[in-house]
Amino acid sequence: MLQQIYPTPHHEYEFELNKDMHFAAAHYIPHEEAGDCQNVHGHTYFANITIAGNELDDSGFLINFQHIKKLIHKRFDHRLLNEDSMFSNEDSLRFPTTEAVAKAVWEIIQEHLETLKHRPQCLQVFLRETPTSYVIYRPKRGRES
Numbered sequence: 001m002l003q004q005i006y007p008t009p010h011h012e013y014e015f016e017l018n019k020d021m022h023f024a025a026a027h028y029i030p031h032e033e034a035g036d037c038q039n040v041h042g043h044t045y046f047a048n049i050t051i052a053g054n055e056l057d058d059s060g061f062l063i064n065f066q067h068i069k070k071l072i073h074k075r076f077d078h079r080l081l082n083e084d085s086m087f088s089n090e091d092s093l094r095f096p097t098t099e100a101v102a103k104a105v106w107e108i109i110q111e112h113l114e115t116l117k118h119r120p121q122c123l124q125v126f127l128r129e130t131p132t133s134y135v136i137y138r139p140k141r142g143r144e145s
Helices: 032-038 065-076 098-113
Strands: 015-027 041-053 121-130 133-137
Touching: 015 065, 041 065, 041 098, 065 098, 098 121, 098 133
Parallel strands: none
Antiparallel strands: 015 041, 041 121, 121 133
């Protein structure tokens, strides 16, 4: 993956971890205004996930990088996103757009982080769909646990 500088959310945590990864997935947007995107097509998504916290776990990690990759890559790689339970073909707020995929990645990661006793937080998900198009998802203030 190419080295890239990502926008950074402001925070007061001691530690900030960033994990880059990619996954290949297909999707379609079931809405007439989606144009050609109504047809099934695929992308190699590039993601950067930012996690922060003040405490490390017993092994000295904020979170092991491998755990982040397993949560996302195993679930979405080589899949049709429309078939995943995170998305809907009926509810426009849950069509598998890049915006919805970025939010879903955040939700999956944050749900896992909430099971950890040192409670790190997922601050942002940067998701690139094409070389020229990306989305950043950051939860609203107060949404972090």
